[in-house]
Amino acid sequence: MNQLQALFGGTFDPVHYGHLKPVEALANLIGLSKVIIMPNNVPPHRPQPEATSQQRKKMVELAIADKPLFTLDERELRRDTPSYTAQTLHEWREQQGAERSLAFIIGQDSLLTFPSWHHYDTILDNCHLIVCRRPGYPLAMEQAEHQQWLEAHLTTNPEDLHTLPAGKIFLAETPWFNISATIIRERLERNEPCDDLLPDAVLDYINEQGLYH
Ligand SMILES: Nc1ncnc2c1ncn2[C@@H]1O[C@H](COP(=O)(O)OP(=O)(O)OP(=O)(O)O)[C@@H](O)[C@H]1O
Numbered sequence: 001m002n003q004l005q006a007l008f009g010g011t012f013d014p015v016h017y018g019h020l021k022p023v024e025a026l027a028n029l030i031g032l033s034k035v036i037i038m039p040n041n042v043p044p045h046r047p048q049p050e051a052t053s054q055q056r057k058k059m060v061e062l063a064i065a066d067k068p069l070f071t072l073d074e075r076e077l078r079r080d081t082p083s084y085t086a087q088t089l090h091e092w093r094e095q096q097g098a099e100r101s102l103a104f105i106i107g108q109d110s111l112l113t114f115p116s117w118h119h120y121d122t123i124l125d126n127c128h129l130i131v132c133r134r135p136g137y138p139l140a141m142e143q144a145e146h147q148q149w150l151e152a153h154l155t156t157n158p159e160d161l162h163t164l165p166a167g168k169i170f171l172a173e174t175p176w177f178n179i180s181a182t183i184i185r186e187r188l189e190r191n192e193p194c195d196d197l198l199p200d201a202v203l204d205y206i207n208e209q210g211l212y213h
């Protein structure tokens with residue numbers, strides 16, 4: 001059976017409800033039984049995170065412990081070079097074979113920067129892109145040529161994600177969550193409460209480890 005496999009990459013410094021809740025809604029919307037969370041080790045387009053890779057991995061494990069939808073993939077954590085998505089997806093495709101439907105999940109902000117990613121034009125050869133909504137970011141690309149690229153790959157039919165191996169971009173109508181890891185780190189630094197922004201187990205771990213203070 002060609003079951004759609006979905007990877008959700010990120011820095012997760014720390015993981016929060018803005019990651020988990022849109023993806024849970026997405027799974028219901030398009031019929032996903034599994035989402036593989038993949039923390040990076042060396043993020044390609046931003047400074048090195050505050051928490052170590054092991055701490056970020058542990059926070060993801062705590063966040064998904066009671067959520068059977070999610071599993072964790074450590075392939076990028078094992079690499080010391082920048083976690084280029086094009087490279088990761090090329091390897092993943094080789095492992096999964098040419099026919100399997102594969103998807104990479106991103107938020108709306110990541111779609112806007114996508115054309116600046118390393119070898120971005122090869123990524124859709126290996127997977128679909130599924131975009132979750134995020135407040136504060138436009139859905140149109142800044143440059144006309146990138147908008148054309150987006151429109152050439154868009155589909156509004158979630159069936160395409162299950163029947164084709166790769167190549168489509170699906171803008172999912174997931175709920176908006178105005179949460180970012182940056183806001184959480186800033187609030188923690190100011191000793192402000194974050195209870196509604198991330199799971200309790202993750203918050204307890206952050207406090208135990210003295211992270212972001
Ligand atoms: N609130 C949100 N709604 C939808 N998608 C999100 C949200 N927060 C993060 N994402 C998406 O999750 C993926 C991983 O994001 P990341 O780990 O960088 O979190 P972040 O909150 O954006 O972090 P930071 O504030 O440190 O930049 C990215 O594709 C991002 O677009």
Ligand SMILES: O=C(O)c1ccc[n+]([C@@H]2O[C@H](COP(=O)([O-])O)[C@@H](O)[C@H]2O)c1
Nearest residue numbers: 009010011040044045083084085117118
């Ligand atoms: O490959 C790239 O050039 C690239 C550039 C920016 C981000 N990414 C990936 O996109 C995912 C979300 O990135 P971030 O920085 O928002 O956590 C994560 O898996 C990153 O490794 C990848």
